[in-house]
Amino acid sequence: MFGNIGWGELVILLVAALVILGPDRLPGAITWVTKSIRQVKEYANGASQQLKDELGTDFEDLRKPLADLNQLRGMTPRAVITKHLLDGDDSIFTGNFDTKKQNEGGPTVQKPSMEKKPSMEKKPSDTALPSGQTPPIDSDAT
Known part of the structure; x- marks a missing residue:
């Protein structure tokens, strides 16, 4: 019931x-x-027991859509991508790549490289115009 309250909050409440x-x-x-x-x-327990007794098998029919709604409640964009696109493998998000698949001969997943690649952009010193010269204008781009 109080799953979101930690020990620090309890101590503050007691004080x-x-x-x-x-x-x-x-x-x-x-x-x-x-x-x-x-x-x-x-x-609460008595009310749910009374519902079970009065509704009988219809209670389970009512309970299934509620369980589905509760499952949707926990769906975040990350959970949807993990479930539907990555078949439940969230190693791409956590960085824990599975080496067991490599040993079984399955597809290997390489960890993304964190090296900086050389930039293809021109440096400001390369693009500086001589004084008094106007920059070229690309009419298609504007």
């Missing part, structure tokens, strides 16, 4: 609760919060 409530009321507040969370979980 804030200690300052706001004081050491006398803090234990009672913690027990009230834990009981409330437990009760909400029981209500």
Whole structure:
């Protein structure tokens, strides 16, 4: 339920609760919060069980589209590319290229080179015009 809250946030919440409530009321507040969370979980489990009992086999028919929607929720552009174009192999994004395929005689994937290639562009000193001369204008490009 609190999967996004880390230890640092919990410590900050406890310190804030200690300052706001004081050491006398803090234990009672913690027990009230834990009981409330437990009760909400029981209500949610009871509601889903009641739906299962009332709908029977139709509950599974309702559950499948919801599961598909939940799967779409996690789809990012990277996940779509990995799933559909790269057959689930995300080594191109992580840089961990599979050497097992090389040993099996499968297709090899080479790691992209990080070397700088010489630039084909002219340096500013090569393109400088003598003073008083106008640059050429390409009418097709403008």
